[in-house]
Amino acid sequence: MAPFTPARVCFLSGVASLALVVVNQTTAASIDPALERAAVLASFLAVALMLVGVLWTRALPEAAARVALEGVQGVELAEGLPDDLAEELGWGSQMLLTATPAAAVVVLWKNRCLLRRGLLAQVPFEPGAICQRAQEKGAAISLVDLNLYPGRAEFESLLPGVPAVVVQPIDSRGLVVLAGWSPRCFSRSDLTWLEGWSQRLRERMEPACGNQDLMGPGEAKSPEFPPVPPDC
Structure with a gap:
């Protein structure tokens, strides 16, 4: 199993936050303007976390595993x-x-x-x-x-x-x-x-x-x- 690096934790946090926003919107009894504004703001923050995780991974890629060489x-x-x-x-x-x-x-x-x-x-x-x-x-x-x-x-x-x-x-x-x-x-x-x-x-x-x-x-x-x- 791949280790939970800081970049992966950041990306998964964004995914989880976005999923919670969707669940909250679909299960709410009524949607008022305040809830809509909060959902939009939370969605932006979740997407931002996901982008940070992706860019972090590109800037600091994981080192390739060693090849088993004969000698x-x-x-x-x-x-x-x-x-x-x-x-x-x-x-x-x-x-x-x-x-x-x-x-x-x-x-x-x-x-x-x-x-x-x-x-x-x-x-x-x-x-x-x-x-x-x-x-x-x-x-x-x-x-x-x-x-x-x-x-x-x-x-x-x-x-x-x-x-x-x-x-x-x-x-x-x-x-x-x-x-x-x-x-x-x-x-x-x-x-x-x-x-x-x-x-x-x-x-x-x-x-x-x-x-x-x-x-x-x-x-x-x-x-x-x-x-x-x-x-x-």
Whole structure:
């Protein structure tokens, strides 16, 4: 049974008041002008309560229920990372998992998976066209309900059946991908926080970009070799 939220109580109070006005009018022995004026005023008040309840529900919609996602809780951090970068990845991912509705966090840099944390799938995540478009645009792409998007198959390797995803580019060389527990779960403040963290990651990664540990295998050494897919 749905809980009686303040908005629902307000709406039901309006319905009950309007019903009482109708019952009072139909059962009255005689209807004089004073009773008619009182009935009209009470009807307006009842309708006003109903409208307040409806608008309240639209302004503060109920959160969608969590989807039962398949995966194992864990953390996977790439080896050989500088200490400051590893610390930043650990701190930021922990904040995203505790302060936002994120179920999983994946960080990619130059075709290499640096971090997977949260609910982990059994197969590696391979970014596709949507992730590439986010990097080309240089702006986040928020897929609030993957059931509405034909490209949702791209994120089946992130988490099977994931309901919502945010793809945040790190410059044009990296990505932060968040998987949400429920449709429309990420707020504007969550997206702003994620954008700020991606900028911090870029500042940590750029000084180490010459380090082979942060370069994907075979990357930039020979143009004959195609980019290696992420190893996450």
